[in-house]
Amino acid sequence: MADEVVLLDFWPSPFGMRIRIALAEKGIKYEYKEEDLRNKSPLLLQSNPVHKKIPVLIHNGKPICESLIVVQYIEDVWSNRNPLLPSDPYHRAQARFWADYVDKKVYDLGRKIWTSKGEEQEAAKKEFVEALKLLEEQLGDKTYFGGDNVGFVDIALVPFYTWFKAYETFGNFNIESECPKFIAWVKRCLQKESVSKSLPDPHKVYEFVVEIRKRIGIE
């Protein structure tokens, strides 16, 4: 019986992008379903009754929620190709730790940058740059966080790059000048088809953020 894989997603979501990359790395065919977040489908509400959020992976009718949990699920099920996590428990723990760090820091700080002003925004920018620098340190001399190929941390982190133009414009700063190694790593990731085909154009994401800001009344 062929696997039935459906991804409920929203094109600018960095969390959805993570799953797209993982599925592409594993060469898994799936049906992509775009959700209108202002009019969520019955399927989404049924599949994620607790959070009612995308992304949701539905595998043979069973839903899995929370992007990092989904990526680990994909790893567990399709374990025979392109491993996304190291085999050694200590390095797996480090990968999980840093992916969790991305979740705790990058999204929230990024959001603060494009939604706030003044002192609050300055503080968020400073912390954001510090977080990227810490991640640069973890990367060290490696090609990817995963070593020779993209892994769990790369997948967790690279989607946020599509939001950088928005952060930079509204935050009035330049990320590459602060964190050149980070951007160099992004560029290496983008050379991989599994990544480049899974990420939207940052200009489109920027336009989307402009729209959102209007909608929620940020001047």
Add this chain to the structure above:
Amino acid sequence: MSMVKVPLVTRMSMQFNKRTNSNPICMVKSSEVKLIGKWSSSYTIRVKIALNMKSLEYENIEETLKHKSDLLLHSNPVYARIPVLIHRDRPISESLVIVEYIDETWPTPPSILPSHPYDRALARFWATYIDDKWFPSMKCIFAFEAEEERKPYFEVLEEVLERMEDAFGKCSKGEPFFGGDTIGFIDIAFGSFLGWLSAVEQKFERKLLIEAKFPALVKWAERFAVDPAVKGLIPEADKLVELSKSIKWRAAIEKK
């Protein structure tokens, strides 16, 4: 990946103290595994339960509330918080990451995570849900003075209990624990908070884990507390209520 090494002087002095202070007939505890934590921390309790499940000996390093040790700051430079497991001089932080590490490093039964990928995803989902909802709400309940301010957080705790009651039915499949016939990842993630749940009930004079509303959870909580891996780890409510008086709850809310 940079490895934070415990300074040699610190390591040696800790071992030296243990030998000279202990009865020469007693075995020195294995220093291969160390746990930096606090008796009152649910996150620390999670790790202790996992270590007990695997029958692992470890050196327990108790952090005080007031002053963070150099060992902690060295071992967890990112967050400077407990628990931290140090195994063969390599530190691992974040309680759920540590529990998975323990399960993978010592794969002998009982398993902490289920074997089936879908069940593993569900276990991780509910553990993450607890992390997102439970303690953050509890911190707000302790931090806010006004009843009105606390109300929405009590509502979150109620909602969590409702969802966990429902999840118990689906995950346990008729067995005594979320993990089946032995305690597992969700039991550990959630059960570790039973002490603080009782503390909130006592301090605010309000029963939350009510049998009429949550019959499955009430029975589960009783079984969990007496499980051999858990026994003695869940702190008494009065001790936590007493401790809660000296915790800076407002500052705690800011940290994720």
